[in-house]
Amino acid sequence: MTANRPLRQPARLCDLLLARCEAIAAAMPLPAVDHVYLPPPQEHGEKSRKFGLVVLSDNSTGFFYTLLGDDADRARALLPRVPDDALALARWYLDADSARRAMGLGAIGAITQALFAASGYTPPNAVNPIADLQPEVTDHLGMVGYFPALVKMLREREVPLTVLELDEALVQRSGRFEVTTDPARLRACNKILCTASTLINDTVDDVLASAGGAGYLALIGPSADVLPDPLFERGVSVVGGSAVVDYARLERCCETGEDWTDSVRKYCLTPGEYPGTDALVARLRAGR
Helix, strand or coil: CCCCCCCCCCCCHHHHHHHHHHHHHHHCCCCCEEEEECCCCCCCCCCCCCEEEEEECCCCEEEEECCCCCHHHHHHHHHHHCCCCHHHHHHHHHCCCHHHHHHHHHHHHHHHHHHHHHHCCCCCECCCCCHHHCCCCCCCEEEECCCHHHHHHHHHCCCCEEEECCCHHHCEEECCEEEECCHHHHHHCCEEEEEHHHHCCCCHHHHHHHHCCCCEEEEECHHHCCCCHHHHHCCCCEEEEEEECCHHHHHHHHHHCCCCHHHEEEEEECCCCCCCHHHHHHHHHHCC
């Protein structure tokens, strides 16, 4: 009798993203980490300042979310230990500590933007992932993260909506609207909008495993500026990120909490349009 073999666990998204970064580092000298920007501590009543930035020496910039618990304070304590090597900082994304994970994700975003620049690839300007949902009452929409204006619109149209939240205190159910902490509830949804903060809070693998059967799955947010291949392989239809076009203005906006629209260019990547990270790396090798 043949002994039962243990089932292979699917690779974690963090491992897949880091492996892509290592392939990029083997094909080109990565720019060094120039600095990590963190927004100043937020006082009560001030505008929300949510994002930090990893900036490389070629100005390639990656975003990371800073409002997960006390991450901002812990990240500030980590600044003296940030390595100059971009790949070494990216490896922080494998860490169990959420502050280190956040900064590691920012480094992966910055390496992604460095690859795009070095290979001459310009992502297409953003379509509107929310508009592309085209919700109908016959749909069942899923939402990972709370998008207030969209929730209001969907409830007014009586479109079935399931919102996945981490906070059990927010759980509720009313008619066709529910808030749940159970990712499995996403399996009933045919269209899903997911916040990129799942890349940091260690929920992305569970979310994508439950949401992979949806006909439309969009992952959006500034910190979705990462290599999209592993996301496409997990069923994501659209990855919406941001590329910096005016860093000085962006940092001023991050300081004040003002809108930064004019300092970034939003883009959307889809499996049909993105040439693939392997193809971009091959461009680099061919140019040696």
